[in-house]
Amino acid sequence: MGDDTYYTIQVKGTAYRFAPVPKDDLVMVLTVVNMGASAVKPLKALTRVLADSAGPEQWDTLTDLLIEKRIVPQDLMDLFSELVKRQNAGSPAPAKQTRKRAAARDAE
Amino acid sequence: MPNDPSPFSREPLSITVAGTRFTIPYRPAALWVEAIDNLRSLAARLAEPDDREALADLVIDVPGAREELERESLRILGEAAGRSWWETGRLLNTSVQPEVLGRLVLSGADAWSRSVAEWCAAVYALCVKGQDEKGRVRFDFTLSVPPPGYEDAWDDGTSDPQSTAAFLASLKRG
Numbered sequence: 001m002g003d004d005t006y007y008t009i010q011v012k013g014t015a016y017r018f019a020p021v022p023k024d025d026l027v028m029v030l031t032v033v034n035m036g037a038s039a040v041k042p043l044k045a046l047t048r049v050l051a052d053s054a055g056p057e058q059w060d061t062l063t064d065l066l067i068e069k070r071i072v073p074q075d076l077m078d079l080f081s082e083l084v085k086r087q088n089a090g091s092p093a094p095a096k097q098t099r100k101r102a103a104a105r106d107a108e
Numbered sequence: 109m110p111n112d113p114s115p116f117s118r119e120p121l122s123i124t125v126a127g128t129r130f131t132i133p134y135r136p137a138a139l140w141v142e143a144i145d146n147l148r149s150l151a152a153r154l155a156e157p158d159d160r161e162a163l164a165d166l167v168i169d170v171p172g173a174r175e176e177l178e179r180e181s182l183r184i185l186g187e188a189a190g191r192s193w194w195e196t197g198r199l200l201n202t203s204v205q206p207e208v209l210g211r212l213v214l215s216g217a218d219a220w221s222r223s224v225a226e227w228c229a230a231v232y233a234l235c236v237k238g239q240d241e242k243g244r245v246r247f248d249f250t251l252s253v254p255p256p257g258y259e260d261a262w263d264d265g266t267s268d269p270q271s272t273a274a275f276l277a278s279l280k281r282g
Binding site: 024035041044045 | 148
């Protein structure tokens with residue numbers, strides 16, 4: 001997949017853009033989740049992968065939400081699951097098209 | 109090959125991930141059956157809680173650690189039962205099929221008090237019970253065929269391709 005591929009996912013009413021997660025990272029998260037370690041380890045794995053996927057700015061925002069307890073770790077897991085689902089479905093939205101749609105919405 | 113080939117062994121196993129050695133304590137067959145759903149992390153599931161935490165950190169932080177954990181998990185699955193890992197896995201999965209488990213329970217076998225090698229031996233005995241030699245050979249062959257992607261690990265006991273082909277043909281005719 002190219003750099004212009006991403007997935008838009010809503011978190012608490014706000015849309016965030018996520019780049020595809022490399023397959024190795026997907027497997028890494030699932031491995032950690034299935035290891036039966038304490039809850040902090042899946043969270044650590046998730047944050048590592050989602051931070052890369054979201055990019056620094058969006059990740060800062062999501063981290064703030066987490067610190068303010070406006071989202072909980074389960075929300076990140078749900079976010080990850082949605083990202084995996086979209087990725088497996090193989091129907092990413094090219095950045096250009098979405099920008100066009102956003103521009104059209106703004107023009108209305 | 110196992111360090112201790114005895115099916116009665118209650119010795120711990122060891123794994124090495126990212127250069128760190130971990131000791132996996134003896135676990136009864138019941139725990140192996142529960143853990144086998146996640147082959148990639150089997151060793152971690154069987155590890156002590158503190159080691160599980162350390163393994164999780166390695167998998168997250170060290171490139172290649174996840175693959176090592178997977179390889180080590182498969183290795184100890186084979187080592188614990190003195191079989192190839194896929195044979196052990198198949199026998200453990202077979203043991204929870206209702207009819208098989210029922211027969212094992214009725215015969216007095218208890219997965220919480222047996223080693224994984226003993227449990228696999230009991231399942232194997234149940235599967236070949238009453239079969240003639242041909243049926244037994246067929247079962248052995250089915251059990252021994254490695255899963256896709258692991259064909260290179262197959263040791264069929266012969267290096268002669270013709271005799272292997274003849275053996276396979278004889279099974280098909282049967």
